[in-house]
Amino acid sequence: xxxKNSWAVLAILALELLALRLLAPYLVTGPALVxxxxxxxxxxxxxxxxxxxxxxxxxxxxLGAIVALTGMVAAELMAQGVPVLPAAALxxxxxxxxxxxxxxxxxxxxxxxxxxxxxxxxxxxxxxxxVHKGMPIYNLPEALHRFDRGxxxxxxxxxxxxxxxxxxxxxxxxxxxxxxxxxxxxxxGKAARLAGVDxxxxxxxxxxxxxxxxxxxxxxxxxxVGSAQPGAATGVELDVLVGAxxxxxxxxxxxxxxxxMILGIFILEVLGNALLLLSVGEYYRNLLKGAILLGALxxxxxxxxx
Amino acid sequence: xxxxxxxxxDLHTEQEREPLLKGFRLQVFSGELVGLVGLNGSGKSTFxxxxxxxxxxxxxxxxxxxxxxxVIQKETRLVSxxxxxxxxxxxxxxxxxxxxxxxxxxxxLVEALLREYSPRVHKDDLGGSLSPAAQxxxxxxxxxxxxxxxxxxxxxxxxxxxxxxxxxxxxxxxxKAKGPSFLVTYxxxxxxLEGFDxxxxxxxxxxxxxxxxxxxxxxxAAQLMAGGDFRRNKVHxxxxxxxxxxxxALSVEGPVPFVLGQGEILGVHDGSRGRAMALFRQxxxxxxxxxxxxxxxxxxxxEALFEHQILPGWKPGENLLLAVAKRVSGxxxxxxxxxxxxxxxxxxxxxxxxxxxxxxxxxxxxRDQQFLLALRKAVLGGAKVLLVENPFQGADLVTKxxxxxxxxxxxxxxxxxxxxSGDLGDLAGFCxxxxxxxxxxxxxxxxxxxxxxxxxxxxxx
Numbered sequence: 217x218x219x220k221n222s223w224a225v226l227a228i229l230a231l232e233l234l235a236l237r238l239l240a241p242y243l244v245t246g247p248a249l250v251x252x253x254x255x256x257x258x259x260x261x262x263x264x265x266x267x268x269x270x271x272x273x274x275x276x277x278x279l280g281a282i283v284a285l286t287g288m289v290a291a292e293l294m295a296q297g298v299p300v301l302p303a304a305a306l307x308x309x310x311x312x313x314x315x316x317x318x319x320x321x322x323x324x325x326x327x328x329x330x331x332x333x334x335x336x337x338x339x340x341x342x343x344x345x346x347v348h349k350g351m352p353i354y355n356l357p358e359a360l361h362r363f364d365r366g367x368x369x370x371x372x373x374x375x376x377x378x379x380x381x382x383x384x385x386x387x388x389x390x391x392x393x394x395x396x397x398x399x400x401x402x403x404x405g406k407a408a409r410l411a412g413v414d415x416x417x418x419x420x421x422x423x424x425x426x427x428x429x430x431x432x433x434x435x436x437x438x439x440x441v442g443s444a445q446p447g448a449a450t451g452v453e454l455d456v457l458v459g460a461x462x463x464x465x466x467x468x469x470x471x472x473x474x475x476x477m478i479l480g481i482f483i484l485e486v487l488g489n490a491l492l493l494l495s496v497g498e499y500y501r502n503l504l505k506g507a508i509l510l511g512a513l514x515x516x517x518x519x520x521x522x
Numbered sequence: 523x524x525x526x527x528x529x530x531x532d533l534h535t536e537q538e539r540e541p542l543l544k545g546f547r548l549q550v551f552s553g554e555l556v557g558l559v560g561l562n563g564s565g566k567s568t569f570x571x572x573x574x575x576x577x578x579x580x581x582x583x584x585x586x587x588x589x590x591x592x593v594i595q596k597e598t599r600l601v602s603x604x605x606x607x608x609x610x611x612x613x614x615x616x617x618x619x620x621x622x623x624x625x626x627x628x629x630x631l632v633e634a635l636l637r638e639y640s641p642r643v644h645k646d647d648l649g650g651s652l653s654p655a656a657q658x659x660x661x662x663x664x665x666x667x668x669x670x671x672x673x674x675x676x677x678x679x680x681x682x683x684x685x686x687x688x689x690x691x692x693x694x695x696x697x698k699a700k701g702p703s704f705l706v707t708y709x710x711x712x713x714x715l716e717g718f719d720x721x722x723x724x725x726x727x728x729x730x731x732x733x734x735x736x737x738x739x740x741x742x743a744a745q746l747m748a749g750g751d752f753r754r755n756k757v758h759x760x761x762x763x764x765x766x767x768x769x770x771a772l773s774v775e776g777p778v779p780f781v782l783g784q785g786e787i788l789g790v791h792d793g794s795r796g797r798a799m800a801l802f803r804q805x806x807x808x809x810x811x812x813x814x815x816x817x818x819x820x821x822x823x824x825e826a827l828f829e830h831q832i833l834p835g836w837k838p839g840e841n842l843l844l845a846v847a848k849r850v851s852g853x854x855x856x857x858x859x860x861x862x863x864x865x866x867x868x869x870x871x872x873x874x875x876x877x878x879x880x881x882x883x884x885x886x887x888x889r890d891q892q893f894l895l896a897l898r899k900a901v902l903g904g905a906k907v908l909l910v911e912n913p914f915q916g917a918d919l920v921t922k923x924x925x926x927x928x929x930x931x932x933x934x935x936x937x938x939x940x941x942x943s944g945d946l947g948d949l950a951g952f953c954x955x956x957x958x959x960x961x962x963x964x965x966x967x968x969x970x971x972x973x974x975x976x977x978x979x980x981x982x983x
Contacts, residue, residue, distance in 0.1 A: 392855040393847035400833060400844055407830040411844045412816035412903050471835065 225463055225479045232486045240493050250371055256485045257378035258283070258437045258449070260478055263456045264385040265315070265429030267477045270460055271389065272422035273402035273469025275329045276318055278337030279430045279456070283449035285344040286311045287434035291353035291444030300359045308431035314340065315427015319420040344446040353444040364439040374436050381429060385474050388425075398422055402469025458505055459484055461512030484508075524551035527590065527672050527703050528573075533582035535568055542568040544727035546582070550672060550703050555694060557715055558707045560724030560747055561918040562889040566707040569724075570595065570676035573705075586672070592665035593674040596681055600657050602650025607632045609649050610664050635663055639693055655686035659693055666697055673697075675706045679714065681825075681915055683944040685793065687714055709918035711740045711747070723747055748920055771938025772820075772907045776804065778965055780957060782907065782938040787929065789949030789970050790942045792959035798942050799826075802911055805940070821905025823896055825912035831896035834885035838875050838895055839866035841884055845902040873898060890921040897928055901937075908932065911942040926952060949973075 237244040262279050269276050290307035294300060318336055322329040347353075366373045389395035397418045400408035405415045438444055456477075457467075463480030465472030484505070491501050526549060533546040543565050550556050558566045571577040572584065574593035600609045610632045636645055640659045643652065652660065658678050665673045675694075679687055691714055694704050708715065715721060721733040723746040731746050772782040778801060782788050792798035806822060807815045815822065823831065832841045843857070843865040850861045870880055873894055879886055884895060893913070900908060913925045930952075933939050943949050949956050953970035960966070 391857060393851040393857055394855050396840075396844055396847045396857070403833050403835055404830055406812070406827070407833050408844075409810070409812040410816065410822055410827065410830055411899065412813050412848075413844075414813050416810075470833075 225476050225483070228462070229479055229483050229486070232483060232490065236486060236490050236493075239490060243489060243493070250375065252482075252485055252489070253375045253378065254372050254440075256481060257374045258433045258440070259452055259455050259459075259485075260378045260481055261381045261429050261433040261436060262449070262452050263459055263477055263481050264381045264474065265426035265433075266453070266456045267460065267465060267472075267474040268385060268389065268398060268429075269422055269426045270465050270467060270477075271402050271469060271472060271474070272398040272419065273405065274319075274322060274419065274422060275467070276315070276333045276423060276426050277330060277453050278314075278318060278333045278340055279426060280449040280452040281337040281340035281344065282311050282314050282427055282430040283434040283437060283452065284446055285314070285340045285347070286431045287438050287444045287448055288344045288347040288353065288446055290435065290438060291356055292347050294357055294360075295353055295355070300357050304435045307434060308428060311431020311434065312424050312428040315430065316420055316424040318427065319423025322423065323416045323419045341446070348444075348446070350446060352446070354442075356438060356442055356444070360439045361442060364442075374440065377432065377436060381432060382474070382478055385425075385429075389474055394418070394421065399470050402466075403471070454505065454509070455481065455484060458509045458512070461509050461515075467513065524553065526550075527552055527554075527586065528705075529583070529585040530569070531583045531585075533569070533572065533584065534580045535572060535577050536580050537577070542577070542727055543572070543579075543582075546724075546728050548722055548729055550705055552671070552703055553698055553701060554703045554719045555698055555717070556703070556705050557718040557721040558705055558724060559711075559715065559721055559743060560707075560709065561920055562709050564724045564747075565727040566709070566724050567595075567676050568727075570674050570705075570707060573672075573674055589669075590671035591674065592668065592670035592672070593676060594658060594661045594665065594678060596654075596677040598658070598661055599654075600649030600652065600660055602648065604649050605645065606636070606643055606647050606649060606652070606660055607645035609660060610635070610667055612664070632667075635667065639663060639696060642689075653686075655682050655690060658682075659690060662690075662693060662697065666700070666702060670702055672703045672705060675704065677707055677709075679706060679708050679712075680710070683793065684947075691717060710922065711744045711919055715740075715743065725749055744919055747918070772805075772940070774801075774805070778957070780967065782940060784938055785933050785936045786955070787933050787939045787941055787953045787970075789953030789956035790940060790959075791944070791946045791949055791956060793944070793961065797959045797965075798944075799911075802909060802942055805909055815909075816903055816905075819904060819906035821900030821903055821908045823893075823900055823908060823910045823913060825915045827911075828892075828896070832884050832892060832899065835883050837866070837881060838870040838873075838884050838887065838891075839880065841895055841899055842869055842902060845899045849904070869898075870895075889917065890924050893917065893921055893925060894928070897932075901932070905937070907938045907940065909940050909942070912944060913941075914943065914945070914948050 233244055242248065262283065266276060266279060286307040289310060290303050293303040293306065318333055321336065322332050325332060363373055368376055389398060397408065397413050400411065400413055401415050401418050401422070408415050408418075433449070437448060441448075459481030460467070460472070460477045461480070462483055463472065463476030463478070465477045488501060491504070528548070528550040530546055530548045533543045534541065535543040546565060546569060548558075548569070558569065560566050568577055570593055572579060573586075573591050574595075600606070601612070604612075607629060611628050633645055636643055640663060643656055643660060649657065649660075658675070662673060662675075678690070682690060694706070695717070698704060706718070716735075716738060719735055721738060721743060722729045723731050723733065723743060725747065733743065769784060770781045771784045771786070774780050774782070780788070790798050790801060802824070805815065805820065806812055812822070833844070836844075843862060846861070846865070847857060851857055867880055871877065875887065875891055875895070884892060887895065910929065913929075914922045917925060929939055929941065941949060941953055946956070949970060950973035951971065956968050956970040956973065958966050958968060
């Protein structure tokens, strides 16, 4: 299915870019595309984590809340005088820990991860609000802003980090035994166990990685926005899931490619820009997003035996 | 004159551009019991699915009365949280006028039907609590109640114990006398086929010959099914035990203690399968922790778990790679390219998987190739002991021969094998020893090689 899907996703993206080029030529230039990459870096890095979780047969609706909570904790640490790098590292580790907790709970409690992680997300949002009594944290260190403005080969560091995360995720899934185990867990957990795979441990790792990438995304968001908001990244899961559906990553697990999911998110971003140009209101954009998700889910269901 | 219930002429079907039925022809008349026999993949179940409306025809004529055919497949189940009586009533439809004119009539009818034809099933049993064979019996009654003129039993007998098979065919025989015809698919040659009115032998998508009751002989049926000069081996001799006095391959404690030697094949038989399956589960370990058994060097090949033995959506090579992935990985868990390539093409090729199927999902493999793949996967996983549960159930006669052969080869190489089967005839003469569970709760270990047909009958009785 890989090759066929790759062409389909690339064809949709090419068509979109062509349409955008006709509508607004200045939006399909090198610098404009780099800027678009910068905009979707946060969603993209969350998508890497969600992609790994989806391929492992799971679902985590608390990733947005983890982005917000880790961001708030990092900002609070920085406000207390902790240097940027240790604070950022600690918060990425906090993301890993929260993801691991999600994995542990979903492995132990036999309730659909959709419901469980939604509940955990509410808990994390609550904790995020407790960090600074529900208020945003401003005046973050200058080093964060410098990082956001910094470039290498004329491409912002944010985009490099995003690409690095995509590369890491793709490498893990395609070139390591853990990747095979994740796909096997998503395809059929019992079959994986009969092949000797400790599926509970793999599930912990999968969710842990989801939290880890959410932690990385929260640092990118902090540097871009320049403040920490307890309500940050609300609804990021929906964008990520629409991207997954567009990229052909199965919500039942075990089928799809991370790269396709990222392309799916890119397609969504380009579409968003095009609709903005056409002066389509936010309500309609959300409606379209939901319709795309529904359509893609129907396709996924129809292709389950492919 | 007997009335024609079904006429299939020159049927063709395709799946993923691969032809399944290729000029299939069959007629069934009222009150007939017709067997549709052939190896797995020959087209029997495809025809049953055509009758059930699951597979579309690409060409041909199928003449039958609308709503007159009821197909019961291996996977067909009753509604699990409804009682048997409620399940049966479902077949009758719901007509308020009829209920008002004679309230309770349906319930009385259902009760009488169960008492008459299936006395071991109680009307208040929950659908989900019945064994698959009992569910099938109720399914047949449900079809009968619903007015089916032709009841198709697809791959049902393959998964029944000899006792369940007798009960089911007895029910079929009694209902047949009341009018409906039966079409039963089967993939082996077995004594029960002697009781069929006709046998249509299917090979490569078409009926190659129809045998009437007086023409039937097991050898002729086997040859027609397999094609060429296929010969059935009656007794499969187990290889000599490598080292009966040496280290045990497996020591089992608990209510049924025994030691399995290296290179030994120990059969386990239990007519009702309950205790044998309990032993199987004990050795496999707690649900959800089966990987621990694999790490202890226990490989599993089980009919009950067959759908989980391989990942059907993965290519054969990917399935094999999964079994060794962690062991062969280098630093950082990276899979070496040469191992990936070896597993993707060379090894499946050596196993006899055709070149054209190496890049297709394993679900496209024939059943015997899937069996080989699952077995190889278990061995690659580092198994020193194999738990083999009912490998012959659902296997056609060619796959059965292959299974005997491969298990013998593995035992000759020193593997300890525990072979569970609900049919003692599958074990006698092949296993070195047989652990027999009796109906009274006792158990004994017998010499399997010395066990002939008479001993088998005595042991069952």
